Amino acid sequence: MNMIEAINNALDIMLDRDPDVIIMGEDVGYFGGVFRATAGLQKKYGKTRVFDTPISECGIIGAAVGMGAYGLRPVPEIQFADYIYPGLDQLISEAARLRYRSAGEFIAPMTVRSPFGGGIFGGQTHSQSPEALFTHVAGLKTVIPSNPHDAKGLLIAAIEDNDPVIFFEPKRIYNGPFSGFYDKPVEPWSKHPDSVVPEGYYSIPLGKARIAREGAAMTVLAYGTMVHVVASVCEEKGVDAEIIDLRTLVPLDIDTIVASVEKTGKCMIVHEATRTSGFGAELSALVQEHCFYHLEAPIERVTGFDTPYPHSLEWAYFPGPVRIGEAMDRLLKDS
């Protein structure tokens, strides 16, 4: 199963299990979404469970708040994460605080799905990684899967969660894991062990990271597409790094991170988003707070640059193997 199929499968299972689950978004109904993640679901569950919306992200998220208040579990899709901004006020000021300000009288159990990240020549408005923005908001959970197996289990957990969840789908790896070597062919998911997706219901708890690769030389914290890029660089360079796939940024699995950094003594953080005030800054502060006496070298942060995502130079922007490799060399040298 590729990632789109896994997501479609999770949605199918949840629509079937829970009559309160509904799906809405631009083009998600008859057409099944521009990435086909909702294909076939309207036909199966009807027009009032899976439907198109006006092009109004504010309307989509605001309506989801109201639906949540009624008792439904909306799973709105924002076509690209770059287009979530018109809905931000409803998400940040409303959905995120509903439980808090009503002392639990009203909740917004919604899962906002949205493809994010670059590497597809999408230009400035189809490439951004805005996850840090959401982690900064009290009351939102942020989930980012890195493979079909996790995408299904995490999405099911997100839909069952009673809090608003932002579920960012790394679109670069919808069809296959990406090594970061953009000039080499991409293997389809079918050749990858994480594409084995059990049939039927299962969930992966939010707030639990996954050790994607065990190692002793350093700990690398990554999520989404970057998990695969880091793994392929380790292979290429023969670096025995431990890769932690965070899976959820909020709530964060601090225990797994601390245990690994205490073991390896070194920490590198990789994300595609711009560097300044990116989620890497938070991770770096946490590791410093929790593992200061175990660190044998300064924490390394590998990120996208502090510019909008450029169209023609997108591979120069992307934190690829060279940037990651250089940071690994620096870490290894310090021992």
Place this chain on the structure above:
Amino acid sequence: MTAASRSNLNPLSLHVPEPRFRPGDTVDYTDLAISEAGAQPRPDETCEAAETHPLCTDLIRVLDDAGKAQGPWDPKLDPETLRRMLRTMALTRAFDDRMYRGQRQGKTSFYMKCTGEEATSVASAFALADDDMVFPSYRQQGVLIARNYPLVEMINQIYSNRADKLKGRQLPIMYSSRDHSFFTISGNLATQYPQAVGWAMASAIKGDTRIAAAWVGEGSTAEGDFHSALTFAAVYNAPVVLNVVNNQWAISSFSGFAGAERTTFAARAVGYGIAGLRVDGNDPLAVHAAVQWAANRARANMGPTLIEHFTYRAEGHSTSDDPSQYRSAHEREEWPLGDPVMRLKNHLIALGEWSDDQHAAMDADLMEQVKAATKEAEKNGILGHGLHHPFHTMFEDVFEELPWHLDDQAEQAIRERRIKWPTWKEYEK
């Protein structure tokens, strides 16, 4: 009322709009109310806004089935202007065809055609002054072409090559040209609408004579920006022409998902108390007349006009779209308002000012013109073939001055490049 006292009421039900035709369906447009050409009154440009409101649900048409111009909206353009307008529309189409093929051949990542909608941009541009600022969406390449922006520059942008004036930063077709009073295009829908209103307000604040014009798709009228723009335009009586291109489809969602089941898009003007017109968007004369009316009104300090151009998106949404998945193929063939290029051609022929032979010769000529421009642009490179702007440009224009952290990052990018390709040399102008 208590829950018990409601128990005998019918359950509520949700309405979800559904288009009339889906793939495989036979299309029948007999229900579509198409007004008679020439039958719509033309109020004075300085009239009360309310006087235009009946026109918001009507359809302003000039060209009849025989290609003759009818009624008070006939802009009475001279044959030379008509021929130039025809040529510009045909050039826009030839350009689209070539660029679409270029994308399929891997010369760029993406393209969007405006086939069938050429009148909404080209005839509009002919009705505006060349220095009126336009705030386009992504299907108004016709405005740029009408303003004689060089095709080679357009293609350089589409290929994101080393000659691209936007330095390879923008998605193909997201042009910008201050010299042509063409505002930079955003991928985020409807954001240009309040900006156009702001530009028009600024022009009024400064006592200028230039006005602004903006375009948005009917699907995008659902965005809050559209409504914020109308509120500001109404409150400050901004000199702006607000165009809505109703091409029936927003990717796979038909116009019903933007509210078309209940009223027209032009009728949005009524609620804001501004002038509104609804025109046959495939009738270049009607489009020209409506935009000219609105532009004159704005220049007379009578404020904003909302114009709905009723048209049809003949091709896919973009090169990433396959419309056969969600709409009937017959829709395009059966579209009752015809094709804007053909309608203008027939009009000129009916006037005795054009012929089929001249038209064929023109098309061949335009094809050559586009081909030559493409060849010229390809000398500067195509997407992903190394001939792009120098790496350092990636870090420029984020701010006016380069801060230390971007300087560091620029060095990093160039170092990475050298590691990967030790023999690489930066292209320098």
